[in-house]
Amino acid sequence: xxxxxxxEARARLEKASLVALQEENDWLTSMRVRFLDxxxxxxxxxxxxxxxxxxxxxxxxxxxxxxxxxxMPHDERRLSGHQYGAGGELCLQWRxxxxxxxxxxxxMVESAYGLIAAERPPxxxxxxxxxxxRTSLAAELRFETWRLMVPKGAWASLEGHLSEMVxxxxxxxxxxxxxxxxxxxxxxxxxxxxxxxxxxxxxxAGTRTGYLLRTRQDMSALAQHGGGEIDxxxxxxxxxxxxxGNQELPFLIVLEEGGRHTAYDIQWSRNGLPLLVPYRIIExxxxxKRSASSRDEISTKSVAIVGCGSIGSKIGASLARSxxxxxxxxxxxxxxxxxxVRNELDALAIGWHKVDALADxxxxxxxxxxxxxxxxxxxxxxxxxxxxxxxxxxxxxxxIFDATADPTSFNLCAGTSKRNRKxxxxxxxxxxxxxxxxxxxRPETDPPPLEARNQITTWCEDHNKPWEAAxxxxxEANPDEGPSFVADDADVAVIAxxxxxxxxxxxxxxxxxxxFSAYAIGLKKAWIFEAPFDTWPIDLRTLGPWEVxxxxxxxxxIGGLMAELAGEDVR
Numbered sequence: 205x206x207x208x209x210x211x212e213a214r215a216r217l218e219k220a221s222l223v224a225l226q227e228e229n230d231w232l233t234s235m236r237v238r239f240l241d242x243x244x245x246x247x248x249x250x251x252x253x254x255x256x257x258x259x260x261x262x263x264x265x266x267x268x269x270x271x272x273x274x275x276m277p278h279d280e281r282r283l284s285g286h287q288y289g290a291g292g293e294l295c296l297q298w299r300x301x302x303x304x305x306x307x308x309x310x311x312m313v314e315s316a317y318g319l320i321a322a323e324r325p326p327x328x329x330x331x332x333x334x335x336x337x338r339t340s341l342a343a344e345l346r347f348e349t350w351r352l353m354v355p356k357g358a359w360a361s362l363e364g365h366l367s368e369m370v371x372x373x374x375x376x377x378x379x380x381x382x383x384x385x386x387x388x389x390x391x392x393x394x395x396x397x398x399x400x401x402x403x404x405x406x407x408x409a410g411t412r413t414g415y416l417l418r419t420r421q422d423m424s425a426l427a428q429h430g431g432g433e434i435d436x437x438x439x440x441x442x443x444x445x446x447x448x449g450n451q452e453l454p455f456l457i458v459l460e461e462g463g464r465h466t467a468y469d470i471q472w473s474r475n476g477l478p479l480l481v482p483y484r485i486i487e488x489x490x491x492x493k494r495s496a497s498s499r500d501e502i503s504t505k506s507v508a509i510v511g512c513g514s515i516g517s518k519i520g521a522s523l524a525r526s527x528x529x530x531x532x533x534x535x536x537x538x539x540x541x542x543x544x545v546r547n548e549l550d551a552l553a554i555g556w557h558k559v560d561a562l563a564d565x566x567x568x569x570x571x572x573x574x575x576x577x578x579x580x581x582x583x584x585x586x587x588x589x590x591x592x593x594x595x596x597x598x599x600x601x602x603x604i605f606d607a608t609a610d611p612t613s614f615n616l617c618a619g620t621s622k623r624n625r626k627x628x629x630x631x632x633x634x635x636x637x638x639x640x641x642x643x644x645x646r647p648e649t650d651p652p653p654l655e656a657r658n659q660i661t662t663w664c665e666d667h668n669k670p671w672e673a674a675x676x677x678x679x680e681a682n683p684d685e686g687p688s689f690v691a692d693d694a695d696v697a698v699i700a701x702x703x704x705x706x707x708x709x710x711x712x713x714x715x716x717x718x719x720f721s722a723y724a725i726g727l728k729k730a731w732i733f734e735a736p737f738d739t740w741p742i743d744l745r746t747l748g749p750w751e752v753x754x755x756x757x758x759x760x761x762i763g764g765l766m767a768e769l770a771g772e773d774v775r
Contacts, residue, residue: 289347414455583612
């Protein structure tokens with residue numbers, strides 16, 4: 205509905221208030237009411253201050269007076285530091301966050317004049333108007349289409365060097381529509397870098413080179429340049445004149461001694477002149493403490509993930525975010541289009557082996573990840589040498605994670621876990637997405653993996669209900685091997701998240717946060733579950749130590765057996 209038709213009295217009040225404002229103030233030089241195409245009420249006003257004219261549009265929103273009028277210039281001018289980009293809305297005394305329906309459009313116009321006048325004092329200097337509210341970085345960047353990301357430590361690397369210096373830089377460039385984001389990757393000439401970014405290497409990003417100018421000079425002429433063509437670039441940058449060629453122009457970062465930092469990408473315009481494109485510098489802080497995990501402890505541990513499908517891929521990415529840096533990924537499968545519905549990976553992974561694509565994904569999350577991959581299906585048709593070598597690598601890891609829901613793979617992981625006395629975690633999603641089971645075993649604290657699985661199976665059967673945990677088809681969609689296992693991404697994500705918490709708990713060491721080592725987690729009212737998120741703990745009973753029977757034979761007995769088997773004397 206149109207507010208001024210519903211509330212005629214308020215519409216007349218708005219007009220009368222504006223007329224009164226014009227009669228009382230000579231800075232309001234003109235006023236005209238018009239209607240936009242959608243019948244929105246708009247009042248064009250012109251404000252005058254110190255000989256300068258400021259034409260503004262006061263647009264009443266459809267939901268007025270529940271939301272404030274919009275006051276903005278008629279052109280693309282940047283009128284104020286309190287404005288949402290050039291040509292954008294002015295941020296005035298009354299805003300959506302403190303709006304009062306009693307405020308009129310005339311009061312908004314008066315607020316706009318007060319802002320313009322305060323930022324243009326009589327002495328000719330640029331005035332600063334303090335902000336009544338805080339804006340987030342994200343809100344500020346909505347109108348900054350060109351951004352330069354500077355990781356923590358970049359500027360600190362220049363400490364101890366000359367206060368007047370020019371040094372080469374390199375950048376990675378990403379684009380989305382008309383927006384550009386530059387990422388500072390190195391400071392210093394190739395092979396002689398002063399600093400290298402610790403951030404993950406950006407895949408499929410463009411590259412750019414340029415210069416960082418550190419100076420004690422006043423670079424206000426450049427810093428205050430709003431961008432555009434420049435007839436003679438050397439006037440602004442005399443120190444760089446010998447380095448700027450006639451072909452490719454550089455990306456430029458200027459660090460002034462007073463603390464002002466500016467950045468420009470310099471390109472050739474269509475007119476053959478240098479074109480300055482200003483970039484907003486965003487200095488990134490260190491990784492925020494947003495994870496409850498003990499990163500220092502976890503980062504030294506290695507994790508084997510057997511199965512890099514829906515569950516395994518989510519677990520790998522989550523562990524990387526939690527601080528794990530060493531991975532062994534085992535899976536022979538190739539990522540197909542049908543896998544997009546549940547996997548952590550995206551369309552860029554289609555056609556690649558899952559272990560390779562997941563390795564890339566992990567290294568996009570953490571730059572220093574050490575990822576080893578093996579394209580092997582445990583128990584599958586592969587060479588015995590490759591299988592044995594893979595199992596040895598799995599046994600060397602600090603934690604074994606079986607994410608295959610395959611009995612053969614589980615048995616091999618279980619044997620490796622027991623033989624090497626390494627903890628193991630596994631997870632399964634039930635058919636139809638009704639829920640799943642997560643379990644862990646720790647040497648000497650829990651039963652060995654095979655015994656633990658048997659106890660879980662017995663626990664399920666003891667409920668005297670048909671056990672719906674057994675999948676009716678393959679978990680991963682494979683058109684050559686029957687129907688896919690039906691569960692949507694949300695189902696898989698819930699079970700994967702619970703299993704990941706088990707893994708983190710083991711890697712951190714110390715007292716466990718979980719009183720039980722297995723849980724059945726319901727996601728629908730089905731089987732034993734009374735409602736979604738109905739969780740059943742499963743008590744796993746330890747029957748004894750994780751002993752691998754190597755016997756107590758002496759060296760003579762062992763030597764005799766070796767000789768018997770080899771058919772010769774072994775010394």
